[in-house]
Amino acid sequence: MELLKDYILNNGKTIGSKILKVDSFLNHQIDPVLMMKMGEEFKKRFEGVEINKILTIEASGIAIGLAAAYALNVPLVFAKKKVPSTMSDFYTTKVFSFTKNQEYTICVGKDFLQPEDKVLIIDDFLAMGNAVLGLKELVEMAGAKVMGAGIAVTKGFQGGEKLLQDNGIRVESLAVVDSLENGEINFR
Amino acid sequence: MELLKDYILNNGKTIGSKILKVDSFLNHQIDPVLMMKMGEEFKKRFEGVEINKILTIEASGIAIGLAAAYALNVPLVFAKKKVPSTMSDFYTTKVFSFTKNQEYTICVGKDFLQPEDKVLIIDDFLAMGNAVLGLKELVEMAGAKVMGAGIAVTKGFQGGEKLLQDNGIRVESLAVVDSLENGEINFR
Numbered sequence: 001m002e003l004l005k006d007y008i009l010n011n012g013k014t015i016g017s018k019i020l021k022v023d024s025f026l027n028h029q030i031d032p033v034l035m036m037k038m039g040e041e042f043k044k045r046f047e048g049v050e051i052n053k054i055l056t057i058e059a060s061g062i063a064i065g066l067a068a069a070y071a072l073n074v075p076l077v078f079a080k081k082k083v084p085s086t087m088s089d090f091y092t093t094k095v096f097s098f099t100k101n102q103e104y105t106i107c108v109g110k111d112f113l114q115p116e117d118k119v120l121i122i123d124d125f126l127a128m129g130n131a132v133l134g135l136k137e138l139v140e141m142a143g144a145k146v147m148g149a150g151i152a153v154t155k156g157f158q159g160g161e162k163l164l165q166d167n168g169i170r171v172e173s174l175a176v177v178d179s180l181e182n183g184e185i186n187f188r
Numbered sequence: 189m190e191l192l193k194d195y196i197l198n199n200g201k202t203i204g205s206k207i208l209k210v211d212s213f214l215n216h217q218i219d220p221v222l223m224m225k226m227g228e229e230f231k232k233r234f235e236g237v238e239i240n241k242i243l244t245i246e247a248s249g250i251a252i253g254l255a256a257a258y259a260l261n262v263p264l265v266f267a268k269k270k271v272p273s274t275m276s277d278f279y280t281t282k283v284f285s286f287t288k289n290q291e292y293t294i295c296v297g298k299d300f301l302q303p304e305d306k307v308l309i310i311d312d313f314l315a316m317g318n319a320v321l322g323l324k325e326l327v328e329m330a331g332a333k334v335m336g337a338g339i340a341v342t343k344g345f346q347g348g349e350k351l352l353q354d355n356g357i358r359v360e361s362l363a364v365v366d367s368l369e370n371g372e373i374n375f376r
Contacts, residue, residue: 029265029300032258058247070220112217
């Protein structure tokens with residue numbers, strides 16, 4: 001998606017050869033117009049695919065998840081990283097974050113994933129792919145089906161895209177960064 | 189806002205006389221059409237007020253924050269509850285949560301709050317008011333100004349609204365719940 005690539009080139013910052021900071025428009029400060037346009041782009045990419053729910057993960061998936069949900073006119077569910085004290089019945093699994101080098105728990109209330117659901121997973125970043133695989137697990141615990149994964153920015157050099165494809169998930173990325181060597185952002 | 193009240197009456201659940209669960213449409217599963225309409229309503233309520241930025245707090249403020257930011261055509265910034273490892277320069281303060289009976293830290297990168305900013309604070313729930321006061325502190329650390337607070341659901345029996353007004357903040361709530369006695373939801 002050219003608009004997103006322009007934002008990344010104009011506003012993204014690299015730290016070393018692994019980290020791309022996009023916190024001025026994507027995951028700390030958010031440009032709402034860009035966000036809603038990304039939602040529209042996911043709608044186009046998944047045209048013809050039966051989808052009745054968007055699933056993402058707090059916190060930075062929520063904005064792009066809402067944009068996709070609004071474009072597709074389906075509910076958004078976001079997995080929580082802590083079990084709320086008022087929630088009694090939920091699906092849960094563990095996800096290992098390589099970025100933070102720690103394991104965390106994600107959960108979704110059982111009311112919000114039903115066996116008949118056709119779920120599109122949305123997230124802002126794809127690196128190693130573990131978060132999306134964790135979300136897929138929750139969907140499958142409910143007997144529901146993952147119809148694909150829509151990602152804003154995929155780091156093409158970190159293996160997550162292939163891992164998801166090997167697990168049978170169709171991945172649509174709005175921008176794939178293939179390298180960040182010497183502070184230079186190279187798209188696929 | 190009648191539409192939100194209808195959602196609360198039809199889909200909200202009470203636990204005891206203090207807790208109102210709206211997780212089927214507001215803060216776990218999200219109805220994107222309702223959300224965007226609430227954004228439009230905030231635009232109406234703050235008509236004529238100079239606002240160039242929305243500030244909210246992760247995670248459940250993000251969706252409604254984005255809706256408001258889109259309606260007002262200004263950027264959204266969400267305060268984080270953990271300091272990201274890639275962020276070096278930020279404003280931070282502590283907030284005590286009565287719901288969870290614990291203190292937590294909130295922070296915003298210094299790049300995203302500027303002295304000239306006119307900030308509208310948005311959140312999904314207003315109970316005791318501490319989260320909004322914490323956000324106000326961050327805004328004022330940057331030398332910027334809080335122009336008001338837009339809240340989806342205010343629990344009118346928990347004192348937060350008065351606390352914010354006593355601190356000079358104009359509060360606009362889309363629904364004010366004045367009591368939850370005997371499982372009955374009573375609006376102001």
